[in-house]
Each structure stands twice: as C-alpha cells, then as structure tokens.
Amino acid sequence: MAADSDKYMKAPITRRQDYSPTLWSVWMNPPETLAFKAGQYVAFGVENHDKVLERAFSIVSSPYEPELEFFIERVPEGALSPKLYELQAGDAVFMRRKAKGVFNIDVKSGHSQHFLVSTVTGIAPYISMVRTLALDLKEGRLAQPFRLVILQGVSKSNEFGYDKELIKAADEYPWLTYIPTISRPWEDPEWSGERGRVDDLVRKYADSLKLTPSDTTIYLCGNPGMIVNARDIMRRCGFEHAAIKEETYWAPGEGEVEY
Secondary structure, eight states: OOOOTTTEEEEEEEEEEEEETTEEEEEEOOSSOOOOOTTOEEEEEEEETTEEEEEEEEOOSOTTSSSEEEEEEOOTTOSSHHHHHTOOBTBEEEEESSOBOOOSOOOSSOOSEEEEEEEGGGGHHHHHHHHHHHHHHHTTSOSSOOEEEEEEEESSGGGOSSHHHHHHHHHHOTTEEEEEEESOGGGOTTOOSEESOHHHHHHHHHHHTTOOTTTEEEEEEEOHHHHHHHHHHHHHTTOOGGGEEEEEOOOTTOSOOOO
16 A cells, blocks of 8 residues: 555654653654644554554744654553654654644734643644744744743653753843753752652642743643643632643654544
8 A cells, every 4th residue: 555645745754862761752854845834733554454653743943943853751551652753764654744733832812922732742743933033033924022931841851851951042032931850859860950740849830930821822832641630730829721831742753643
C-alpha cells in the first residue's frame, strides 16, 4: 500500500537528538512547505499494513525555520512511538499536508500575560511560541512583547529537553520567565531547582508573579491528569473557562487521529 499522496507527503528525518532513554527530538525536511502557526500540530507516522499509523505532534520549530522540529516520548506499550523511536536520520515518515490546531497565543482577549503550563513534551508548542515572538520583535512584526511565564514539570531533569534553550532565552528576553520543576527529586539528588508537580505549583506562581484573571490567559499542555487538575485550580482562582486553553497529550500511538 502506498500512502494517499493527496493527504500525505514523505518527510525525511535530517537529524536526531536523544535526551533520555525515552525522549528525543527529530528534525524533518518535507518536500513541500508546511504552513502553520506557532502552537499548532501536524500528524505523521509510518505505514502499517493498509494504512498510516499516525498521531498528532505539536511543532517545536518556529514557522520561520527551514525545518520542522518535534519532541517525542517513547511509551513502551504505545502503538506508534516505539516504531518512531527506531527511525534515524535518513529515514522518513508520512506527514499530513496540513497543520491544525487552535492552541495559539491568545490575541483576542487583549491579555498581556500568558501562563504556559506543561508536562514533559507538552513544552513543544511553547518553544515555537518563544522562538516566533523573539523573531517577530527582532524583525519589527510586533511592537510590544507579551509576557510569557512557562512552568514545565518532569520526573527527572534529563526529561526537560529544552531547558538550556529556555534558560538562555529567559536571561536574554525580559518578557520571558521559565520555571522548570521535577517531581522525583529523590531520583535526581543534584537538582537544586523547584520541586513538585506542576498541578501543585500553578497557584503558587500565579499568585507570586501576579498572573491575574483580569490580564492573563492560561495554557495547559501535556498529561491529561495535569490538565484536569490545573484547570480546576485555575477556575477556583477566578479564571473563566474562555481564559484557559488546553492541548491534551494522550499516550503516543493510542487512539485514532481526527483529521
């Protein structure tokens, strides 16, 4: 079976970087430009009998970059992610020709502050947002920056993936704050940063950084349990439903892609 060329294009992998036994980034260079906005996703996968086994992945790269970048987690029981884990530079995936999603920076509300909360690979759309905002400001497409506060939770510090990039960016850009936290400090004794699950920290940082319902949009991306808990906490803090944006990451390879 050949994948439907009207729906898919073959995207070669140009580079790969591993962070831990289950987390890695890949860069792809599809034959046609994929139009997307920071925060959107695209589905890709591999041939599996008579169809493409695929799932949706948030795009890490900025729309201004020449290649597409993705941050992937291998789930042992997943249908797709173990197959993707085997792929190296020179291999290719079948990628949808259209990006989708509405998990973009909220410009409609007029809010000047954006609280971006994630677990592990849920950081992906926020990287795209940071890179894009930095370029828009530098190249004059945007006059005033938004304030971005990123809270990223992982089990151990080798799972952040993009912490060095975000720490450097936060040092360089006054509009960016980055808070990495680990939930298993007993397995990571050298870690000296924040500790605890993001669910337990969202209220603390919303209060201490004055991220108020009147001028802040909340973004939740990653583990479904975290999203439910953090949403409930933020609602109790006075945030309206419309001020909370969500992107749920289910186990890689599980469930059908709606496209």
